[in-house]
Amino acid sequence: MRKIAILITFIFFGITSFAQQANDLYDKNFNIGLDVYSNFWMKLPDKVEQKGLNMGYSVYGMYNRMLKKSPLSVAGGVGISSISLSSNSVIHDALADVITFDTIASGIDYDRSKVTFTYLDFPIELRYKTPKQFRLAIGIKIGFRLDNHSKYKGERLDDSGVKETIKEKDILNTEKIFVTSTLRAGYKKINLVFNYSLSRVFQLERGPEMHPFSIGFTFMPF
Numbered sequence: 001m002r003k004i005a006i007l008i009t010f011i012f013f014g015i016t017s018f019a020q021q022a023n024d025l026y027d028k029n030f031n032i033g034l035d036v037y038s039n040f041w042m043k044l045p046d047k048v049e050q051k052g053l054n055m056g057y058s059v060y061g062m063y064n065r066m067l068k069k070s071p072l073s074v075a076g077g078v079g080i081s082s083i084s085l086s087s088n089s090v091i092h093d094a095l096a097d098v099i100t101f102d103t104i105a106s107g108i109d110y111d112r113s114k115v116t117f118t119y120l121d122f123p124i125e126l127r128y129k130t131p132k133q134f135r136l137a138i139g140i141k142i143g144f145r146l147d148n149h150s151k152y153k154g155e156r157l158d159d160s161g162v163k164e165t166i167k168e169k170d171i172l173n174t175e176k177i178f179v180t181s182t183l184r185a186g187y188k189k190i191n192l193v194f195n196y197s198l199s200r201v202f203q204l205e206r207g208p209e210m211h212p213f214s215i216g217f218t219f220m221p222f
Helices: 002-019 024-029
Strands: 030-042 055-066 072-086 089-091 101-103 110-129 134-155 163-169 177-187 190-197 211-219
Touching (some): 024 055, 030 072, 072 134, 072 211, 089 134, 110 177
Antiparallel strands (some): 030 211, 072 110, 110 134, 134 163, 134 177, 190 211
């Protein structure tokens, strides 16, 4: 996951540097955006509680098509996004036929227990922009699963007191396609963003029904 984040950072700043040198027409038609948000999870398993801010991100490039003499436009593009859940639980068996979460006993000292999901996104939006640069956009993005993994750092769950770090990749029974509705509003380069997932993270009857909504900020350098 760290390698993916580093790659995305280089891509984002590389595209931004290039685009800042583009002509005015190009800037009007092509946008680069970075969303940073906090995930709030719904329908978590019993006794599972999310911890901390559960940060996520999305970086994307979109081509904007104006609807003739109108403040409306349609935009579509490609991006990468990540959502995460930090909680008081661990996945019992990442390769099981049915994925379940076990809560961590209160006497266990741990620093982190986190599950992360990463997607290749294809967003489309209907946008409204006033002459004074107020922006409003509603849309949907279809994500294709790129990566999922869990990480636990703390004492072993057997009460031995031994510290360990456990990383597991390719958790079974996660949905290959993840659909999210999006809403963005703001002024000029900084917007508020709200995402609501229309899909479950895990396949039906193969894991928890959990799915997130997200609230955060969009940064659009141009």
